[in-house]
Amino acid sequence: MKPANYPQQPSHLWEHFYQFTQIPRPSKQETAVRQYLLDLADKSGHRCQMDTEGNLVIYVPGSSGKEASPTVIIQNHLDMVTVKTTDREHNFETDPLTLQVCDGWLGADRTTLGADNGVGCAAAIALMTDPEVVHPPLELLFTVDEETGLGGALNLDASMLTGTLMLNLDTEDWHELYIGCAGGAGWQFSRSFSQEQVAREAECWQLTIRGLAGGHSGIQIHEQLGSAIKLLGEGLRGAPGLQLASIDVGVAHNVIPREGTATFVCDAGAGAALKQQLEALRERAVGYLPAADSELEMELVATRVDASLDEVDSMRLLDLIAAFPHGAQAYNLEQPADLVDISINLAILRLEQGELYLESSYRFFNEDQSLPLQHSVLALARAFDLEVTPDVGYPGWQPDFTSPLLEQGCVLHEKMFGHRPAVKAIHAGLECGILKSKKPDVDILSFGPTIRGAHSPTERLQIDTVEPFWQFLKQLLAEI
Missing domain, CATH: 3.40.630.10 (Zn peptidases)
Structure with missing residues (x-):
């Protein structure tokens, strides 16, 4: 109406x-x-x-x-x-x-x-x-x-x-x-992880991140808006005995991810300390993120998990999140300071039943200038054993x-x-x-x-x- x-x-x-x-x-x-x-x-x-x-x-x-x-x-x-x-x-x-x-x-x-x-x-x-x-x-x-x-x-x-x-x-x-x-282009990445049954004494949790502004990965990338993928990876890093079961963050290659969830298991008795760590992370993040992200929430609730990655692969995945570039990479030397020459958006991350899927896109005015960024991302893919499918680019x-x-x-x-x-x-x-x-x-x-x-x-x-x-x-x- x-x-x-x-x-x-x-x-x-x-x-x-x-x-x-x-x-x-x-x-x-x-x-x-x-x-x-x-x-x-x-x-x-x-x-x-x-x-x-x-x-x-x-x-x-x-x-x-x-x-x-x-x-x-x-x-x-x-x-x-x-x-x-x-x-x-x-x-x-x-x-x-x-x-x-x-x-x-x-x-x-x-x-x-x-x-x-x-x-x-x-x-x-x-x-x-x-x-x-x-x-x-x-x-x-x-x-x-x-x-x-x-x-x-x-x-x-x-x-x-x-x-x-x-x-x-x-x-x-x-x-x-x-x-x-x-112009721009991007990639889709995938790999399979083995899973194992969750120990009976382990704690099972779901972490939900919400309240970020999100936005356009081109015209807003210079605003340094919070990434739900990056914050999720940072929030889980301190969990003792972490074993990831599922992750679901992001909606499209050209959208800065604003919310998402992860389910995982950790050592018995670790949940209370993890909640405190997440609250401390939220307070730190709100301190440096733009005002548009001031409604950031990190909610941890008990759930049920039957199978998950082991601790080694779980930490390997968190390392990938930490190492993957995201945001403005270079600014134009002649135009106003908010004109970005090169950027990259870590847009989508999914983990379901041991299958990992990740999507990222990058933008440039001069494609030659973006080659070092491309090489960096593809080097990460090799280091983390990811299969790479390039997306069709545009001039x-x-x-x-x-x-x-x-x-x-x-x-x-x-x-x-x-x-x-x-x-x-x-x-x-x-x-x-x-x-x-x-x-x-x-x-x-x-x-x-x-x-x-x-x-x-x-x-x-x-x-x-x-x-x-x-x-x-x-x-x-x-x-x-």
Whole structure:
């Protein structure tokens, strides 16, 4: 149900975004939301084309007087990250989101909102449905499966596109224009451990970590947000006679892990001391973690365990967690201090019935600069006898400060808002790099309204940035 105080203007954009929040759209399950777009295009009489991957292009002729203007590609992705808090009952495959407006922000009830990239999609559709918009010929490109590895863009049939100008609406800071993004890749690791029966006199426990903020592993990696995997490994290290039974932490390669559990056994009588150690660790961690992680909890409760790793393999696994790199690895020497050049996210760790699975992704602007990090991780994999499956990588988008589209955007921004925008590159995997590699002649500019907490249950959209974003988009198209 739409909140009573749901934003009203611009009406077309906000209505389309609301519909997006009511249609489930996890990665690889974009059929329903794509049908929504197809129905709108059919109603408007616009031609559509879809490739074998499921990427969709809607062709919108130029408005009166703009028919012969250069064609502009408007690019967004259909899928959203699906993360919720443990106390929230929500099925992202079937349930609509429950929206909330609070203190000028639009969010969802303990789930991701999907403003990344739903608000950009809504703006693109509004260009088609709002008769007052003056625009050149448009190719509205909606890609699929962005959040789980940019699969839609990687497999896009670029022959569907003719435009040589492109506006990507997938960045998250208003009054900033983006002209570059990081590339990335990653790995999946696995190995098998033998298990043994748990001694009758041993204590069995479950450790739960919750309350961390989590977030986007690209644009928030410099914030030094707490990692549930790292803290879990640190918390278990002091348990005498530790034997790990199971671990379940993390949800996706591009999400900083915010909560998880581990079950284990330890020496009889060790539980009370371990609880004190965990409380001391929590107090230390809150002392150095950012304020967003101040709700960190570490809960230890008795459980039942039948089989576990032995002590040697358990400590070996904790050593792997401690040694595995995580976070920002290098900062840009020319851009502002918060622009990360290289980062890595230790994203997922699972241990079940002796089977270990680990997933990690890394980002870079210059892939050559990331080679030492890659070599370090692969050396760890060899040292810990891990099988390695590389994930498909994607190229970065190298900044072009001489872009005519950039200059046009800067001049217009200053005219409309009284100051030039910040021009930046982003340490996240926008699809722009992939699309540029497929269409080298395209001139790209990226911008969007302000979003905070992307890829986490605190994701929220700053309402008063949407109207100026929309006006800027409309005027830029009117002047092309």
